[in-house]
Amino acid sequence: METFLLTLHVFVSITLILIVLIQTGKGAEMGAAFGGAAQTVFGGTGPAPLLGKITTFSAVIFMVTSLSLAYLSANPTGGSIMKGVKTVSPIEVTVPVEASGNVQPNVVVPKE
Numbered sequence: 001m002e003t004f005l006l007t008l009h010v011f012v013s014i015t016l017i018l019i020v021l022i023q024t025g026k027g028a029e030m031g032a033a034f035g036g037a038a039q040t041v042f043g044g045t046g047p048a049p050l051l052g053k054i055t056t057f058s059a060v061i062f063m064v065t066s067l068s069l070a071y072l073s074a075n076p077t078g079g080s081i082m083k084g085v086k087t088v089s090p091i092e093v094t095v096p097v098e099a100s101g102n103v104q105p106n107v108v109v110p111k112e
Contacts (some may be wrong), residue, residue: 009065016058
């Protein structure tokens, strides 16, 4: 879970940086008033509404992943993932040795 959140956090961070860099500043409309090229690809208002919504969404995801990662690092789960698993006792093996030197295994299975 923590790896997924960290990967998502890095991806959203890079996306947020790129989206902010694509946006135009507040003084960019001044050049269009004196005969600059109009931004007709995104319509009359330009890409501002679309990029604004994407920025807001990315910022919200960034904040949620930041808070989640901070919570997970402050409260580690610890312990084992094998909690609650029943352990099986090992099988006892006795090896009697005969007088002639031959070894015959004798397997004893514990009762459950």
